[in-house]
Amino acid sequence: MDDPFVSCPYDPAHRVPRSRIQGHIVKCQVKHPELAICPYNATHRLPHSEMTHHVKNCPSRAAMFPETPPTKIVAKLTSPTPILQREYLPETDPNHEIWDD
Numbered sequence: 200m201d202d203p204f205v206s207c208p209y210d211p212a213h214r215v216p217r218s219r220i221q222g223h224i225v226k227c228q229v230k231h232p233e234l235a236i237c238p239y240n241a242t243h244r245l246p247h248s249e250m251t252h253h254v255k256n257c258p259s260r261a262a263m264f265p266e267t268p269p270t271k272i273v274a275k276l277t278s279p280t281p282i283l284q285r286e287y288l289p290e291t292d293p294n295h296e297i298w299d300d
């Protein structure tokens with residue numbers, strides 16, 4: 200099972216639940232030097248010198264842009280056929296009276 204706690208990118212001693220890391224980063228970034236933000240996942244913060252390498256290998260990028268494109272789905276579009284009122288009148292009406300005309 201995945202670790203429910205992750206390390207803060209600004210201070211690795213800060214261990215935060217994965218669900219609260221975004222809020223922690225916002226508070227922690229005020230006290231620490233500026234880090235570059237990954238365009239694929241805002242919780243990925245790295246020094247500017249390492250960001251180019253990270254962007255090329257970011258796991259969130261792989262999830263967003265898979266190497267193999269999805270298979271092309273081809274469907275035949277048809278227009279709906281109109282239903283005439285006499286086609287949906289109940290069978291209990293022997294005269295098929297239409298009062299809307």
